[in-house]
Amino acid sequence: MxxxxxxxxxxxxxxxxxxxxxxxxxxxxxxxxxxxxxxxxxxxxxxxxxxxxxxxxxxxxxxxxxxxxxxxxxxxxxxxxxxxxxxxxxxxxxxxxxxxxxxxxxxxxxxxxxxxxxxxxxxxxxxxxxxxxxxxRLVEAELTAKENARLETGLLPVPLLRTHELRHTTRYLPGSQGQRLAGDFLDTVQTPDGSVHVVVGDVCGHGPDEAALGVALRIAWRTLVLAGQTGDPLLRTLDTLLRAERKSPEIFTTLCAVTITPDLSHARMRVVGHPPPVVVRDGVVGVVPGAPSGPPLGIFPDVRWTELNVPLGERWSMMLYTDGLIEAAVGEGLLGVDGLLGLVRQHGVIDVDRLIGEVGTLTDDLAAVVVSRGGT
Missing domain, CATH: 3.40.50.2300 (Response regulator)
Known part of the structure; x- marks a missing residue:
């Protein structure tokens, strides 16, 4: 035979x-x-x-x-x-x-x-x-899924927010490149004096190492804020942590850290090599002028970041986001900051779900926080 x-x-x-x-x-x-x-x-x-x-x-x-x-x-x-x-x-x-x-x-x-x-x-x-x-491969995929779930729990914390005057929305979505875990992170904390602190950050690269670093930076940020540290001292501490924990000297992190005053009418922020926040005030849509206020973490030693002061008023909405949103594919190009502003003007409000639905394919991970006051 x-x-x-x-x-x-x-x-x-x-x-x-x-x-x-x-x-x-x-x-x-x-x-x-x-x-x-x-x-x-x-x-x-x-x-x-x-x-x-x-x-x-x-x-x-x-x-x-x-x-x-x-x-x-x-x-x-x-x-x-x-x-x-x-x-x-x-x-x-x-x-x-x-x-x-x-x-x-x-x-x-x-x-x-x-x-x-x-x-x-x-x-x-x-x-x-x-x-x-x-x-x-199945066992490896299951182990990876469990690890990703554990890391995502660290990347997506429960906000520490007491005030009922603010509407608070967060979104965290993976990009289309194999659904790989990335280092995007976000957090919101209200301190005893009534100030509301918000951060959105992005560790460059993809994978569990970057995600773990994002978790470490987010937890460090929350700890420092609760301990009363803000501004450049906080950023320099995060920079030190990043340099100690990263796997290679090429790894850097961008972020936007905002402190909203207890009366919720004013914001101070540092935009650390990060896309500028979008703000809607009394129906006027724009980005925070002067952003970014300095380079990313992990690039230069002994950096000072300019504090940006943003009057908000009684009715306003603000969105902090990672570059996965403005790098979304739209037609043959990318959305960009101008495209993002155009969509917000069309809607009249910052509706993050509607924005995500209209931009189409997200090629990179997206983390976003929208904070609104006065029914905006």
Missing amino acids: TATLNETLTLLLIEDDAGDAFLVEELLKEAEAPPRITWVRTLGEAKAKLGPSVQCVLVDLSLPDASGLEALKEVLELASDAAVLVLTGLRDVHVGVAAVQAGAQDYLVKQDVDARLLARAIRYAMERKRADLAQR
């Missing part, structure tokens, strides 16, 4: 006996799609051949330079994505069983191999390896 392999594959044969190697090659020639076979005599020679292109490995565990499970362990480490079948003699069947327990997909007794059995064993080993890899 002719052996049937479902695909043409690249196979590495590690066998020091020329007669056994010749037999394997001849048997596989009978397959419907004979594999491309590379034959080596030792594990040392195999190391130079093992790579991503090798889909299956047949290995004799009695090699001149390695034997038993020691040889198998090295093969499994060098070809982690390849199916591995072990060749044994009649007296070494127990070694084949141990090899499967150690990670090989199957074992074959040389004296019992024929064309049909060999082809079927290779095919089944390939399928088992695919199933193993799929299971491994």
Whole structure:
């Protein structure tokens, strides 16, 4: 009966006996799609051949330079994505069983191999390896999802807000680039004197390291605000923390930190290399003038950031956001700050959900906080 392999594959044969190697090659020639076979005599020679292109490995565990499970362990480490079948003699069947327990997909007794059995064993080993890899990816995805959920809990805190005079809305949305976790963060805290403090920040880059750094910066910001620290001293402390915790010196962070006075009629802010907040006052839409008030954190030492003073009045609305909003794809270009202002003017109010719905695809993560007073 002719052996049937479902695909043409690249196979590495590690066998020091020329007669056994010749037999394997001849048997596989009978397959419907004979594999491309590379034959080596030792594990040392195999190391130079093992790579991503090798889909299956047949290995004799009695090699001149390695034997038993020691040889198998090295093969499994060098070809982690390849199916591995072990060749044994009649007296070494127990070694084949141990090899499967150690990670090989199957074992074959040389004296019992024929064309049909060999082809079927290779095919089944390939399928088992695919199933193993799929299971491994599933487990990794589940672990990543759990870690992301834990980090997102840190990125999305419950606001500490006592006043009922303000309407407070937050949004945190992943971008379209593989839904990777990013370092965007936000927070709102009202201190005992009645001041309302808001921050929105963005750690450059994507991934769990950046997200964890965003969580650390947000928690540090909340702690410092509750301890009574604001302004440049707070930012310099965050800058020190960023430099100590980041994985590489290229990592920087932009943010906008706002303090609204206890009577809710005035705001002081520092826009640290960040997009300018949008403010609607008595129906007039604009961005905060003078922004940004200084460079991002983590770029220059001993920086001073200019404080921007913004009169708000009785009826107003303010939105702090990360650049995922203004970098959203609109037509053939990006929304930009001017496009964002145009949409807010069309709506007459800052409706973050409507804005997100109209800009279309978010290519980057978005964190936004909207604070409103007086029914705006």
